[in-house]
Amino acid sequence: MSVAAALEALDAFLGERFTRSKSELEQHGRSESYFPLTPPDGVAYPETAEEVQRIVQICAEHACPVIGWGAGSSLEGHGQAVNGGVTVDFTRMNKVLEIRPADMDVTIQPGVTREALNEELRATGLFFPVDPGANATLGGMAMTRASGTTTVRYGSMRDNVLGLKAVLADGRTIETGTRARKSAAGYDLTALFVGSEGTLGLVTELTLRLHGIPEAVSAGICAFPDMGSAVTAVMETIQMGIPMARIEFVDAATARAFSAYSGMAMADSPHLLVEFNGSPESVTQDAERFAEIVADNGGSPFEWSTREEERRALWALRHNGYYAILASRKGARAVVTDICVPISRLAEAVEETQADIAASGIPGPILGHVGDGNFHAILLLDPDKPEDLVEAKRLSHRMAERALRMGGTCTGEHGVGHGKLAYMEEEHGMGWQVMGEIKRALDPQNIMNPGKLVPQG
């Protein structure tokens, strides 16, 4: 391995668009989590798929690690250069290449962010629904198989990437999927790449499925006496086939943080925030039927509206949730956990987690995408107390173990990176070895985002 030779060749190839400045290296070595700084040796800013291909070819020639970088918003250290090497920053590959309203799809470069895409789509009456909270790049979202508040209705990146172009570890380019809505032609390489976290190749183009902006939207909020009755209401709603566009759970601690942050007076108990999309008649009917289910389960009256300003205020609560929770402990840093369990185990999983957090020294409000069985505890650490981080790691570890024990997954939407590597064997057993075999078949030099996702060493 001769990283130095790769750096020299990349410098000659990209000129000013290749940098080794300390500040740029450090910026690309950080993470949104508690992981220590692990900067790369250089950062490349390609503008075309052909440049990405050449960059990978140069790195392959010198066995130099290659790490993709989008908005840097991933949570498990996906973009960290744990073995050094070259980070490929997709910031300049941020073009929407073609919108096809008749087929309700769009082809983009991977550096386009979620919000920028929806801005460009506005005039078409279409939108891209996957919303992980952060204004991540769509390349990053594809690579981590992101999902979010709307997944219960519109699916995750797994369901909304129709195809992609990628540069493999040996510099070959492949194009997966077609523009047809479905296909039975061979291995689903699109699905293999979505969620592969840059360990199989770098994505240079994505074709995404779009959805019609709903004619009407209703949204509302209600409180429940306890977690179990909230989850029962969700299960009954799903079983009755009432199509929820979002259904978000917040626990009592989160409700307190929301109240303090927004000035809105929320009851000190678990809440559901719910949205329906459809025609004016259907969203009214859906809200009314949901209100009945809530009442049957002992919830407070479901207060809902179709008016945009009221809906916006409601979702602003949720979107600012992270900051509201962060503000609830002065000067705190947050560790964000992420597990997903079968819905039948959700109440139990949340209650066990709450008890565990209560017994620890640190606060940890819980919220989640309850329709998917996915929830997060936002563990609040005092940065001056090293024992808080130890405690947060212990709580996070026990959450992952709890999810696996209940037939769930150690990560519902954040991905593996290096932060969740320790749970992969337990979650997948021999399947994890098979992931390693696929990785080795396509990247025998282990240059594509080494140290992540697959078995190491």
Next chain:
Amino acid sequence: MSVAAALEALDAFLGERFTRSKSELEQHGRSESYFPLTPPDGVAYPETAEEVQRIVQICAEHACPVIGWGAGSSLEGHGQAVNGGVTVDFTRMNKVLEIRPADMDVTIQPGVTREALNEELRATGLFFPVDPGANATLGGMAMTRASGTTTVRYGSMRDNVLGLKAVLADGRTIETGTRARKSAAGYDLTALFVGSEGTLGLVTELTLRLHGIPEAVSAGICAFPDMGSAVTAVMETIQMGIPMARIEFVDAATARAFSAYSGMAMADSPHLLVEFNGSPESVTQDAERFAEIVADNGGSPFEWSTREEERRALWALRHNGYYAILASRKGARAVVTDICVPISRLAEAVEETQADIAASGIPGPILGHVGDGNFHAILLLDPDKPEDLVEAKRLSHRMAERALRMGGTCTGEHGVGHGKLAYMEEEHGMGWQVMGEIKRALDPQNIMNPGKLVPQG
């Protein structure tokens, strides 16, 4: 390779549940298409996952090909023993292992058929929606990534397999997926296996997503002056977000065949058959809104009903479509084609295909899952005229080429088998080589369903 030694060991292991009788071998060497008989050397009937594992281990030891077999209803020769070897018939692995109504999922053995599963589910208020027409096994449906009339609403096997257990070529067993609704934990091995046609391993267990039986259903039919106006109506319906559960297209030739077969008088023009699922109010509203779109596009009045006997009569038409078309040419055999294109190209693709068929010597009514852009021509051959088969193959070839030219796929739902191998390079380019590399990594001896899907030789 010593098939003989494998046969001997399997005979000792399985006794009466291993057979070499000529009739059984021939039964497992046929296909539903025009491919010549290619029988295996033996047929095994395992009853447990452990037996499947042992069978594969024995075959691996002797480098003997292993071919999975479900209902034998696949259309591209998937189950044919083109290199000889042992066919593993899953008929006896037909148990529903666990239904979990609260999680709306079910775990089954792969030999359970679609109809048997829905029969077992009846009391739960849940159903499994993927319906390819034939009463295929769910193992076979998973392996070919089957879809069908309800895919526009409920998705294909890609969307409805939550996880699976499989025996790999070296006899290891893996378990993919979890019981959580989503996961970001590593490569999506479930998606890699769904559609892999038995070339990566044999599936011994499936966990499937279930859906609530809709409270109310409306369904109806309408005629259009031409294909273009029918497709425009479909596109507008999708864009308005009216949730169709089925939307099936039949061309004028199919309408004539349906009329003759059923006695129902249909106009001699293209038709759409449409279904909506939901609440009594929503299915009425959906049907009324769809009727307006139909009228705006020059269609005949949309005749619809929520009454079960009328809906049943309508879908009996569609379900008997193959037989109605077959009956329209006395003594004919059928070659069924299967392409899928972007919806914006669908009218053009159907019209070009119709013109091509009209110029040929043989009839070929067209029907399809128009919401997905997927359609079939049922080419009717006189079995006594070899030139008819030549012509049918030419038409089928030109359909595949047309789909690829329009950005679509050579197979929307039937799969590759050996019948569509010739189009894989054109459809996937370098991606097809990558499929071969994954295959070789997991099955270096090439014993799992050789001769199918991946590059050969």
